Amino acid sequence: MPSLPDLTLIVAATQQMGIGRHGTLPWTGLKKEMAYFARVTKRLPPGPQNAVIMGRRTWESIPARFRPLPGRVNVVVSRSWAAAAAAAATASMAGSLEEALRMLGERQQQQQQAIGRVFVIGGAQIYAAALARREARRVLLTRVRSEFECDTFFPVRLAEGGNGDGGWRRSGQAEMDAWVGEEVPRGVQSEAGTEYEFEMWERVD
Numbered sequence: 001m002p003s004l005p006d007l008t009l010i011v012a013a014t015q016q017m018g019i020g021r022h023g024t025l026p027w028t029g030l031k032k033e034m035a036y037f038a039r040v041t042k043r044l045p046p047g048p049q050n051a052v053i054m055g056r057r058t059w060e061s062i063p064a065r066f067r068p069l070p071g072r073v074n075v076v077v078s079r080s081w082a083a084a085a086a087a088a089a090t091a092s093m094a095g096s097l098e099e100a101l102r103m104l105g106e107r108q109q110q111q112q113q114a115i116g117r118v119f120v121i122g123g124a125q126i127y128a129a130a131l132a133r134r135e136a137r138r139v140l141l142t143r144v145r146s147e148f149e150c151d152t153f154f155p156v157r158l159a160e161g162g163n164g165d166g167g168w169r170r171s172g173q174a175e176m177d178a179w180v181g182e183e184v185p186r187g188v189q190s191e192a193g194t195e196y197e198f199e200m201w202e203r204v205d
Contacts (some may be wrong), residue, residue, distance in 0.1 A: 003105070004053065004101060004104055004105055004108070004115055004118055004135075005115065005116070005117050005118055006118075006135050006136070006137040006138065007118055007120055007130050007133065007135045007136040007137065007138075008117060008118065008119050008120070008137070008138040009119070009120045009121075009127055009131070009136060009138070009139045009140070009141070010037060010040065010041065010119050010120070010121055010122075010140040011122065011127065011139065011140070011141055011142070012025070012027075012030075012033065012138075012141075012142035012144055012196070013141060013142070013143065013144060013153075013154045013158075014026075014081045014126065014143075014144045014146075014147070014148055014150060015143070015144075015147075015160070016150070016153070017153045017154040017156075017157055017158070018055055018124065018148060018149075018150025018151075018152070018153050018154075019121075019123070019124065019150065019152050019153060019154050020123060020124070020151065020152035020169065021148070021150050021151050021152065022148060022151065023060075023061060023147060024061050025061075025115060026149065026150055027144060027146070027148055027192075027194050027205065028192065029191065029192030029193075029194070030191050030192060030194060030196070031191070031192075032189070032191055033090075033142055033191065033196060036142075036184075036198065038069075039138065040116075040119075040180055040181075041069070041119050041121070041124075041142060042071045042072060043180070043181045043182075044116045044117075046186075048113050048114070048116065049071070049072060049073055049113075049116060050072050050073070050115065050116040050117045050118070050119065050122050050162065051072060051073040051074075051075060051104055051115050051116075051117070051118045051119065052072045052073070052074055052075070052076070052119045052120075053067055053075045053077065053094075053097065053100050053101075053119070053120050053121070053126065053182065053183060054075070054076055054077070054120075054121045054122055054123075054126060055076070055078065055122060055123045055125055055126040056076060056077070056078035056080060057123050058121060058122040058126070059074075059076045059078075059091065059122045060071070065121065067090055068090045068091045068092070072119075073092070073094075073104070073107070073115065074090070074091035074092065075092045075094055075100045075103065075104065076092070076093055076094070077093075077094050077095070077096060077097055077099075077100055077126055078093065078094075078095070079095055079096075084168075094161055096129070097120075097126060097129040097133075098143050101118075101135075102146045102172075104118065120136075123152060124152050124153060124154065124155065127154055127155055128155040131155055131156055132153070133181055136203065137202060137203050138179070138200065138201070138202050138203070139156075139158065139168065139200070139201040139202075140198075140199075140200055141158055141199045141200070141201060142181070142196050142198055142199075143196060143198075143199055144161070144195075144196045144198060145188060145195040146193070146194045146195050146196075151155035156168065158170070158199075158201050166203075166205075167203055167204050167205030168201045168202070168203055168204070169201065169202060170199055170200070170201050170202050171191075171199075171200040171201065171202050175200065175202075176192055176198070176199070176200035179200065184198045185198060
């Protein structure tokens with residue numbers, strides 16, 4: 001069986017890379033942005049199903065009626081046995097990102113089915129663990145231009161000018177469209193009083 005694909009991190013963040021407040025998103029009502037997230041993480045290259053990896057708090061922040069995220073292999077990373085027991089009925093559980101990737105690899109071997117794409121969807125600790133690995137090659141960023149107070153931040157600064165910390169560069173629109181598989185909306189979008197823009201960043205080192 002083929003090895004797992006590279007890791008793609010998908011995140012919405014403010015200009016200061018804020019991603020959360022009090023365990024949830026600081027903004028609400030971004031239905032079109034959430035629909036974009038769903039399309040991207042479901043859309044398949046060759047392979048039967050994509051995978052989403054998330055931390056326990058991210059899992060718990062998803063309304064119960066939407067868990068697990070449909071059409072994707074859900075893997076929840078948690079060191080809490082209580083949380084693991086609560087989520088195990090509807091998602092795969094792992095004690096670390098490394099274990100989550102190993103489980104996905106074993107799933108490919110046991111079921112003889114390739115994983116299409118692997119997305120890391122939060123929160124900050126899982127993002128940091130992913131960014132520390134060479135497999136993390138891509139960030140799909142929704143840049144929230146409206147100001148929100150945050151207490152949780154994405155670990156890497158992706159500056160609006162196109163250069164990021166740690167060898168990241170912003171991809172062009174055509175590159176993003178080709179990878180995502182659709183014509184991604186151009187420029188600043190406005191929804192529920194919040195302005196945002198879709199971007200893709202790739203690791204260059």
